[in-house]
Amino acid sequence: MANKKKGKSKITVYPDWCKGCGICVEFCPGRVLELSSQGKATVVREQDCIRCGFCELHCPDFAIVVQDKDFVEADKLPRRRSAKTTDKGE
């Protein structure tokens, strides 16, 4: 089951919300994420993601979103307001 989903995910990390605690980096089974030189989580090997959802569930700052790649690309509509823009919006 898990293999079917491998490489079909789109992972987004909001750098403004990430505090670089490293939970997602440490526990990711596919070693998809790494900490950047600025101390934020960054997506390095997106093709290895098996979409277990660990990073999304365990991010204390709600900074990671994992979506279906096909959905994101097929949906030509503008993406929902990201966390960053809504932050300034109101």
Add this chain to the structure above:
Amino acid sequence: MNEITGNEIIHQYLRHNKKFPHVLCAGCGHGIVLGTLIRAIHTLAIPKDDVVIVAGIGCSGRLAVYVDFNTVHTTHGRALTFATGIKMANPKLNVICIMGDGDALSIGGNHLIHAARRNIGVTALILNNNIYGMTGGQSSPATPEGSTTMTNPYGQLDASFDTVALARGAGANYVARGTVFHVKRLEKIMVEAISRPGFSVVEAITPCHTQYGRKNRYKTPVDMYKWLKKAAVPIDRYEEMTEEQRTDRLPIGVFVAEDRSGFEERYLSLQAQMRAKGGK
């Protein structure tokens, strides 16, 4: 169409005019508990207006600020008393009381046992991080024996409270414990706790690296999550263990699950009875 999943659900429940990222430290488990609570409420499909979050003082008190429900930020230790009042005034509301270990076990310890005895229909979510985090790392009633804190540089001498045993002894209707590492299990527990009648106690073990972990052999926040992964054992497996294996292990799961009717239900039925008799 693009269905909304995971953290995008949570983003819909946050108050985006509050400053994000939230005030909690990097690697603090409180954020995970908040996310789990939001997901549980989303699963139950309760409208935002029917949920009341009552929070006390401390790091856990900040959680009420960030979510778009009816929220009350109350005085230290008295969150359960406010919650009792709200539930009695409008029994239709789902009242969830977020407290820390200091809030629930020391300053509000009296309220916790009497709320359990009364069986008021409130869900008490106790975020146990073993320490008074916000005020600078003093020992709390949940600090494990022998661990080092700001006020106990040579190790804590007192034994710590077992929240589950305390709540069970006081007669709570539903008692469960989860950790922030076992998120899916914690979510299930929360869903059950919110949907049951009567008083529910959910203890969520959440690591505090800044005030507790750094002084107790955990070098990074990740080490604390590894400890949770290792220490937490499901209750059925814990019961099969020998006394030796049980050292440093933490049973998680559902300890008490009853369906006794809450205080507000008994009060309303008494009221209806007296009215039928012709009272005023």
